[in-house]
Amino acid sequence: MKDSRGYRAFRVVNVVVLSLVVVVTMYPFVNILAQSLSSEAAINAGQVNVVPRGFNLQTYEVVMGDRAFWRGYANTVLYTVVGTAISMFLTTCFAYAVSRRHLKGRTFFITFAVFTMFFNGGLIPNYVLVTSLGLNNTIWAIVLPNAVSVFNLLVMKTFFEAMPEELEEAAAVDGLNTYGILLRIVLPLSKAVLATMTLFYAVTHWNAWFQAFLYLDRADMFPVTIYLRNMIAGVTTSTSMQATTESAGQVAANIQSVTMVLTVLPIVMVYPFIQKYFVSGVMLGSVKQ
Known part of the structure; x- marks a missing residue:
């Protein structure tokens, strides 16, 4: 035809x-x-x-020779790995629990989660809360306040709901408890949505700068995004860089571009390896079957 x-x-x-x-x-x-x-x-x-x-390549040499840049890079890697692990653990547990239709109070928990998408305490109450808990100048001030994304939670919940209940019933007959079913049946069949959510959380943590700017006072704890932010804002100068007088103009001309390229490079390199999971994970978790 x-x-x-x-x-x-x-x-x-x-x-x-x-x-x-x-x-x-x-x-x-x-x-x-x-x-x-x-x-x-x-x-x-x-x-x-x-x-x-x-x-x-002069500016690349200057930026990559700056200890503050690499210290920020190491901090960002740490915050991203820890934050993504915590976010995935909490989101997966929450999503699986509320995806079970026999869960008592299921509607309340879902409504409570969705409510936080539209309303939150605001900047000042959040700052007061984090400060009163003594989380300032710690990694927990970066990774805990936004540990669960409700959007990711709903996508994962819908994905779990679409899985055949017969699989879990058969596993229960074989003697698996709730945790065994989740670890040995559900998660191995959820690689697509897990890879997608991991990417979402990793990108969010990697690009985050405002919480670090708000809660961190120690320069040795700044992520690389704060380094980039200072470059763009013109706050950071080349005092820590060993640039010669002749090369100072060249470094100043494209230092922001160089820093941006080096900052986004790891995330760009990750995408091709999980491309096959990305589309299928979003589609399967976004359309209820």
Whole structure:
């Protein structure tokens, strides 16, 4: 059966529109990468678009030689790993519990969780709470306040609800308790949604800067996003960097671009490895079967 003329026209328009969307989406990233590899003169003259002009790696050497940058990087890795582990543990347990239709008070717990999507205590009450608990200048001030994302919770709950109840009933007959069913039956069948939620939480923790800016006073605990924020805001200077006077102008010209590229690189490298889980995890958890 041949495609109709209207359908073929739709496909052409669809390809053109989506290609334009890809170009518009990718341009800022390519432009930042090009600026990070360009010379001071080309950047100041506005000659850099998608191709580097006056290729140089000097600023990369300066930034990667800065101990504060690597200290922030190590802190970010720590916060991301610990925060993602805590978030996944709490979200998985909560989602699995409320996905069981026989759970007493199930509606209350779901309503309570959804309520927090629209209403929260606000900045000042949250700050007072974290401070009164003595969490300032600790990792827990970063990873605990937003440990559970209600959106991720609802996606995972819907995914668990779509699983056949017969599997759990058969496992219960074989002698598995609730924890055994979750660990040995449910989770092995939920790799797609688990990978997707892990990515969501990891990206959130990696990009987070405001909580660190709010609750951390010690520079040795700052994540790399605070380093980047200070670069963009113009607060951090090159005092800790051993740049020569001749190279100071070049470093100042594209130091923000270099820092941004180095900051987002790990997350960009992770995406291809979990791409196959990403779409299926979101679709299966977002559509109730």
